[in-house]
Amino acid sequence: MFITIRNISKKYGQKSVLNSINLDIAQGEMFGVAGENGAGKSTLLSIIASVVKPSGGEVLIDGTSVHRGGAAIKKRIGYVPQELALYPSLRGIDNLAFWGKMCGLRGKELVLRMDEVMDIIDLRDRIKERVEAYSGGMKRRLNLGVALLHRPDLLILDEPTAGVDVRSRRQIIQALKEMSRRGSTILYTSHHLEEMEACDRIGVLKGGELLAVGVTQEVQHYLEGEQQHGKR
Numbered sequence: 001m002f003i004t005i006r007n008i009s010k011k012y013g014q015k016s017v018l019n020s021i022n023l024d025i026a027q028g029e030m031f032g033v034a035g036e037n038g039a040g041k042s043t044l045l046s047i048i049a050s051v052v053k054p055s056g057g058e059v060l061i062d063g064t065s066v067h068r069g070g071a072a073i074k075k076r077i078g079y080v081p082q083e084l085a086l087y088p089s090l091r092g093i094d095n096l097a098f099w100g101k102m103c104g105l106r107g108k109e110l111v112l113r114m115d116e117v118m119d120i121i122d123l124r125d126r127i128k129e130r131v132e133a134y135s136g137g138m139k140r141r142l143n144l145g146v147a148l149l150h151r152p153d154l155l156i157l158d159e160p161t162a163g164v165d166v167r168s169r170r171q172i173i174q175a176l177k178e179m180s181r182r183g184s185t186i187l188y189t190s191h192h193l194e195e196m197e198a199c200d201r202i203g204v205l206k207g208g209e210l211l212a213v214g215v216t217q218e219v220q221h222y223l224e225g226e227q228q229h230g231k232r
């Protein structure tokens, strides 16, 4: 799925949180949104996922407005907000089964998808343990797995690597890269540019403005230049 973001703005009361954002993301692209706390990353992602309405502008997915496209488009989007949506007292496998049924999967199809997801998130050997016994990184990976069950064409993740160790972070990024290789469009946020190296391009948000968009190195150079400039 390709994404076209046109003049998106968002206000909460008098406060402007996003200011005329324009951006095109290609089918199968892995795109990272970086920025400090409060820059507007979560707001932008939740607008693209059609969870929050913008104050102005529009988001098109495959050329159709996401806010007017209805259930057909939403079904093809997997959105993973920052908060975990898991049942800690259930086992990993039961969480997958529960959420799989919630998105309409049944019988052999459900078993097949769960099987596929366990490998992508690399949790097969721990899947029969209760989630409360999982580490933070394992919980994040399972949470990602839930979003992968319906094989979304567009995957939107808000800080999928927050609070996880290097190994889990690498596994999550690898899983996303694999999804992107298979043709899914991936969009995720992080505070850390070094977590964005696997991205095809990144965009940096600051105070609701899209400051720079490019391949990771270009953006890093740009930001270093800005820092130098600030010090003068």
Ligand SMILES: Nc1ncnc2c1ncn2[C@@H]1O[C@H](COP(=O)(O)OP(=O)(O)OP(=O)(O)O)[C@@H](O)[C@H]1O
Pocket: 012, 017, 035, 036, 037, 038, 039, 040, 041, 042, 043, 044
């Ligand atoms: N529902 C809301 N009502 C009022 N203000 C909000 C609401 N949601 C977000 N904001 C404000 O919008 C701004 C951007 O928030 P947002 O969560 O999008 O930033 P972020 O870049 O994702 O930050 P973080 O890295 O901390 O997650 C912040 O100033 C925040 O306080």
